[in-house]
Amino acid sequence: MLQPVRREKKCRACPTRFVPTRPLQVACCPDCAQTLARRNREKAEKRAATIERQKTRAALEALKTIPQLIAEADRAFCAWVRARDAGLPCICCGETAQSAALTGGEWDGGHYRSRGAASHLRYNEDNCHAQLKQCNRRGWDLASYRANLIGRIGLEAVEALEQDSRAHKWTRDELREIRDTYRKKLRELLK
Structure with a gap:
């Protein structure tokens, strides 16, 4: 062989x-x-x-607990709001920031209806806008926020926010989806 x-x-x-x-x-x-x-x-x-x-x-x-997931989703959502509103003045006082960077150090994601009073609106894009830190603390001027908000989104949308009083309990899956969605939106916005 x-x-x-x-x-x-x-x-x-x-x-x-x-x-x-x-x-x-x-x-x-x-x-x-x-x-x-x-x-x-x-x-x-x-x-x-x-x-x-x-x-x-x-x-x-x-x-992860629901409060931990809420904190992560809040961070992602507010970072996206700050990036979305880059170049716009503060929704409350109309001033622009000293620095051009919309970081969490000088800007907040300020909610028209607070997260405590209307937690179901905490991730509503019409309810949250870039706001200077000092304007987002207690005692900020709701009337000027409302006037500027009407200028940005319209009277009907503002009234819809004010009348929305439904209750919502966030689930882990919803919060993970919100967190991941806004992280993805932020990456696309910063490209």
Whole structure:
């Protein structure tokens, strides 16, 4: 019986070319075989560590409470509002900021109807606008906010906000969806 002709192969561990003595041989010598085994083991360990981190991250996400998810959704939503209203003056006082950056340090996402009084409107895009920090604290001028809001969204929309008094209890899935949606919108807006 004829023996098959064995072609030269390139060693996977070094640049040497060799004629294999076994059909599935990939290394030219035992030292290269050890090097390959070490590389494969390191790759497998890295892959296992990545999978473990993903499992841990998923478990931590599942354990988040509703207040934690509300805080994350609020941060994402208000960051998007600040980016959306970049270049516009404060909705309440009409002043522009000292710096051009709409960061959380100088600007807030100010709600016309407060999150405490109308929590079902906390993620309503018509109810929230960029507002200077000092205007968003207690005692801000509701009349000027309302007048400027009418200028931006119209009287019908403002009256609809004022008359909306339905109750809503946020679920974890809704809050995760809101958080992810506004993170995505922010990325698209900043492109």
